[in-house]
Amino acid sequence: MTTQLTIRSFTQDDYPAIAELLTAVWPEYPTTAEAMAHDDGTNPQYIRWNRLVALEDGKIVGQAEYTQFLGMYHPQKFGLWVSVHPLHRQRGIGKLLYAAALKALEPYDPISLLTSTREDQTGAIHWLHSLGFQEVKR
Numbered sequence: 001m002t003t004q005l006t007i008r009s010f011t012q013d014d015y016p017a018i019a020e021l022l023t024a025v026w027p028e029y030p031t032t033a034e035a036m037a038h039d040d041g042t043n044p045q046y047i048r049w050n051r052l053v054a055l056e057d058g059k060i061v062g063q064a065e066y067t068q069f070l071g072m073y074h075p076q077k078f079g080l081w082v083s084v085h086p087l088h089r090q091r092g093i094g095k096l097l098y099a100a101a102l103k104a105l106e107p108y109d110p111i112s113l114l115t116s117t118r119e120d121q122t123g124a125i126h127w128l129h130s131l132g133f134q135e136v137k138r
Contacts, residue, residue, distance in 0.1 A: 003056050005093065007100045010051040010063070012037070017060040018053065025083045044070065048108055052100050054084070054093050061088040064097040066105060069114075076111040089123075098131060 010018065015033035023030040043049055047068045054062035062084040069079060080101055084094045105113075115133055117124040125135075 005096070006055045007052055007096055008055070009104075010053050014051075014053055014060060018051065018063050021060055021063060021085055022083060024085050043067070047073070048078070050104060052097060052104065054097050056088065056093075061085045062093045062097050064101040066101055074111075076109055077114070078105060078108070078110050078112070079114045079116075080105075081115055094127065 015037050019031045019033045019036055022036075040049070047070060049065070049067035051063055051065040053060045062082070064080065064082045066078050066080045068074070068077065080098075082094050082097045082101070084097070113133075115128060117128065119125070119138060
């Protein structure tokens with residue numbers, strides 16, 4: 001059986017599935033659709049942000065999100081995070097989400113991207129290094 005992967009911008013209806021995904025990725029930090037929608041709604045209008053979702057056979061299995069930082073705003077500096085459900089890793093979904101996020105950021109001509117993970121997430125650290133990210137703070 002062949003699966004079909006689609007990447008698209010998120011919609012408000014995706015909040016519950018994204019919250020479920022992020023809770024599976026980070027079970028120590030569970031989140032809810034309501035909390036995510038609230039946080040997103042507090043962004044000032046000048047902050048550029050978006051989420052992209054990866055759907056496999058219609059189910060969200062990954063997401064990428066980018067944002068500018070309110071506390072250290074610069075029009076060309078962004079944060080970028082990619083999360084793939086643990087049961088769907090090692091299949092290139094993260095790289096496709098990352099590439100789609102970079103494409104979505106092109107109109108803003110970013111000069112830097114910041115990301116983060118925990119130091120016990122050695123697979124994520126290796127993956128980020130493979131994309132060219134360098135550790136600057138631990």
